[in-house]
Amino acid sequence: MPQFTDLLFYALAGLTLLFGFLTVLNPLSRSPVTSAMFLVLTILSMAGLFVLLHAFFLAAVQILVYAGAVMVVFLFVIMLLDLKEDERRHFNQVAVGLGGLSALAIAGTLVAAVVKTVPAAAPAGRLAEGETKALGRLLFESHILPFEILSLLLLVATVGAILITKKDLR
């Protein structure tokens, strides 16, 4: 008799895969806006998976940052550029080859990682001081250097983006 949470997991995982598939290859619509909306749904079902893992903070941030901000900017750009629903996709053979190669490489890495991973023991009960606090401590105490490097990277990207938009500065 499977647990209720197991059923939820399979449902959400299935939805994530389905929506992810419909994002890239939708038989009914080629509109970029539809793709973006399915990506939003993919992100939402992934947030559901995080909730099942009791990672409420991650789930909330996933919705807040990806679904709420990043995807809205995506939509904004798609609508501003007014991309036509591309009628006939002509395939560039080099691009298809390279794309296939990188997809295979990523799949290989993932499979290798899954095979190598030893299943972790279930966490012993609830974290004493709340998961958000624990996450914060981990980020700002043990992983402070990678965190700071990442924020520097983001800063560089932001400055670069502003520089590109300011034509008179170049």
Next chain:
Amino acid sequence: MEAINYLSPTAQMILFSALKIGVVFGVVMTAVAYAVLVERKVSAWIQDRVGPNRTAPFFVDYLPVIGPFLVKLGIFQPAADGLKFLLKEDFTPSYVRKVYFWLAPAITVIPALLTIAVIPFGSNLGGQKMVIADLNVGILYTFGIVSLGVYGIVLAGYGSNSKYPFLGSIRSSAQMISYEIAMGMSVVPIFLLTESLNLSEIIRYQAEHGWMILKQPLAFVIFLIAAFAETNRLPFDLPESESELVGGYHTEYSSMKFALFFLGEYANMIASAAMMVTLFLGGWTLPFIDALNLPAGSLLLGLVHIGVFLAKMAFFMVVFIWVRWMLPRFRYDQLMDLGWRRFIPLALANIVVTAVVVALFNH
């Protein structure tokens, strides 16, 4: 009532949650209907008019004195308005993108209603906590859901497939993202002080240490103004500014679909009012009186707490409505300037100052 004790804890939880959801939904819907009436009456007073004073159902004739008085107040107007929306022709223009055109009104309403789930609207009623979902990341959940609200408007503009709604939706997506940042940053100092993301904890902290509005007035001002931008209310109603965009994102909508946008706007107002009460005005607590400051021990006190919360919320609703009829609309560049060059730096400075103070005095 004894039968309840024989149910399993899970069954009890489901039963009480369903009850709470039903009651809260009913209250919010009624509040939306009467907020519209208050809006019309307040605007009438501000513009030296009378406002709705005619709608009278048949039974008014049998009520002496009080009946005509209620009619003058417009008490029956919301029912007539609702009926009007239901019975009007629901017209779908031929050029719209059907799926998005139908989805958009629903997507506008759902986030507004979901936000209310984590708000503690009272202490407890006979052992039941008066909050639908007491999440540990309550405030993050709220911001996550609020950030989804923009999709309804964006899709309405895209789905309508015509010029003015499109412009309105482009404006709204930029506006809502910009002010979300300021809004999110403005509440960070609160968590620095309370050391919790749980809304019930934040209320408890305020009951013990005084209301947040006194400790973080700057955060409150930024949050209040950002709330106007997030709900697309004047002075920031650029997505629907009728003098330039006809009706903005809801130009092509009619009947119940239009009503859903209306409902979404007012439900959003209610949600932001409830958030402000919870974060800055101590939620259901009243200072100086112990009985009102601690979780209720009796049913009556529990009801009083809910009443206090609703009264504070009503205050913010009136502020929303009052501001709408007192201030002119911002220009779009002024709106962006205010958001990015005033509020975000101010909110950041507020975070730094609060962090320094907390670090100096609490450790």
